[in-house]
Amino acid sequence: MNYVSADMRVGEDGTCIWDLQSSRLLSSPIGSSMRGITTAIAWIIRSDDAEEGLVFGTNDGFLCIWKREKAGYFIEVTCERLEGGPDGLEISGIAYDTSTGQLAVVQRSQSVHRFIVDVSMRLVVVKSVQIPQHWPQAVCFGQTGFGGPEIWSFGREDGIIHVLNDAGKVVKSKMTGTVIGHAAMNVKEDTLIIDDVSQGVAVFKLSTTDRLRTFNVPLATRRLRSVAFHDGNSAIISGSDHGKIYIFDRRTGDVIDTIDIGIKDWVQSVASTERNGVPLIFIGRSGGNVVGKNEVQLWEKILVPLIKEEGRTRKGFQEEVLAVMCLLSVLFVLENVLVRKLHHVQGVLDDFNHREYRYLIISVMGLRGSFRKCTLT
Secondary structure (H helix, E strand, C coil): CEEEEEEECCCCCCCCEEEEEEEEEEEECHHHHHHHCCCEEEECCCCCCCCCCEEEEECEEEEEEECCCCCCCCEEEEEECCCCCEEEECCEEEEECCCEEEEEEECCCCCCEEEECCCCCCCCEEEEEEECCCEEEEEEEEEEEEEEEEEEEEEEECCCCEEECCCCCEEEEECCCCCCCEEEECCCCCCEEHHHEECCCEEEECCCCEEEEEEEECCCCCCCCEEEECCCEEEEEECECCEEEEEEEECCCEEEEECCCCCCCCCCEEEEEEEECEEEEEECCCCCCCCCCCCCEEEECCCCCCCCCCCCCHHHEEEEEEHHHHHHHHHHHHHHHHHCCCCCCCCCCCCCCCCCCCCCCCCCCCCCEEEEEEEEC
């Protein structure tokens, strides 16, 4: 089964799940919409792929786990309200480590939690700590030690990265000097990326926490933007405040492509995955301009065979042009037949790398890696 999840209109829909293989909206457990806006989300996948579930947190401090039954629908296994602090209850980040079954959760109220998700997908508390003057915006798992993986907590206003060991002790801190909007980590590539709200994507060497370079994202206002690794970790993607997704070459920092969602608005939420080597990007808008229905946009990269220049005749070139025109006509029909808008999304899209997704693999001669809008029906 292949799923995408999103937070819908508060009080009306709550957290919803679509099956991408059948393009069907699945029924959700009753009452999820009464626990507040979904502010963080992650998939729970067993290392043996025996079971899978969904964990999400809300602005009211609820941490809930839904488990997929064999019939395909989800049931709620647990939902607990975490203790807050002087800055409220909001759960601002969630990360799940498949190899250890551990869950990291951060709250805006200076709190960092470590859980184990047991075989029944219930939570077992390992350690909860509060870090004074630290307001987490994102969380990731780092290198794995004897007692489990490190937890990296990224502060928004304070701009500090704290690294915690399995006992909850802060073993390293890094002052970034910026407001952090989001973060993503690739341990294998020894790379950390954060959203530097004032500039763009800041790239760090994970092992030393040295800032290597910054990929500038044009901006008119300072907005939080999701960042993610993309296309086999060869690229990095970022949202913007003006309706575009920027795709950077990870090595050079060059903008290798942009996606325009069709409206100049705050694009906070982006996520990336692949299927058979073909990259996909999920996009969600945020902010006060979202009224009524809003799209969850799914884009796929078009893989293109290069046209050989040697031995090309005029007739051969005309045939290639005709073939391209025919293919583009097919794309136009498919795009208009398959389009369907999804409901209002509050900007929660994360962690879609748990399964392969069904989509069209389009090969168009002459186009090199551009993106085409794909749709959920």
